[in-house]
């Protein structure tokens with residue numbers, strides 16, 4: 001019997017499809033000194049649910065799942081049918097996996113206790129962010145944060161398991177359902193992005209070790225609300241215009257954040273008269289993106305404080321958010337009258 005050792009193909013006829021998310025997660029499992037594979041499985045559960053949500057969003061215009069659901073969520077916002085579907089899909093995936101003990105979701109008033117005796121992790125999730133964009137075919141996203149519970153595994157869930165600062169995240173990420181679908185995540189060892197290959201049904205590593213440019217020339221803010229900003233923010237934005245920066249804002253946080261992360265830019269959702277504490281939610285929007293931003297070399301603040309160091313006091317707490325390229329956020333803070341921001 002002849003045995004020859006494996007030689008990678010040199011013919012160039014069959015291009016390499018690259019590293020799948022599954023393989024990448026497995027390779028990186030050893031980054032965690034006491035990893036037993038549960039966090040890896042949890043990330044895979046999220047990836048699976050995101051594939052299903054991707055399928056649903058892609059055919060939203062063809063099936064009867066576009067449009068409003070006819071109910072409002074706990075924030076008083078009108079729920080889209082796809083908000084509800086995504087919420088069900090993610091909660092189902094997370095409850096079946098066995099790694100999660102509790103879930104905080106934008107679409108749920110209370111913490112969901114999964115009554116899972118072996119679950120070590122708590123997940124905070126915005127299942128479908130930017131959902132007012134669904135019906136007009138504009139990018140939307142999923143945002144998630146993963147924490148380790150503080151109390152012993154198997155004991156009843158307590159407030160300290162849920163109300164953790166962003167610095168305690170063990171992983172966070174987002175899925176962008178855009179011109180292509182991408183999953184971007186960090187476990188505190190850099191940020192990696194994966195693009196979904198529809199025909200193979202797999203995410204492949206496409207953006208290894210993402211680094212945010214330190215400066216940029218894109219600013220993203222809802223300028224329609226400028227009469228309600230503090231004067232410092234208005235001055236900063238006026239200065240962006242003097243510098244002939246580009247205004248880019250589509251009203252889907254994940255998409256606006258992702259673009260600025262790759263190209264260099266700043267996203268601001270300030271405190272306004274209508275939303276004195278900002279509009280975005282700390283636990284399942286700001287924290288997850290702040291962790292990603294910092295891991296990529298960018299920064300995130302509420303104007304006074306690093307986002308990751310804000311102590312949550314309620315599940316659906318809002319926060320002002322300035323996030324993006326380091327130098328741009330620093331300049332925005334110089335302009336803004338810091339004391340006028342509030343996190344309470």
Ligand code: AFP
Pocket residue numbers: 077128129130131132133222251252253254256279280
């Ligand atoms: P929706 O999910 O209701 O579309 O809200 C999206 C969002 O939370 C965030 O993704 C956007 O950046 C932001 O709100 C847009 O808010 P404005 O419409 O007030 O600019």
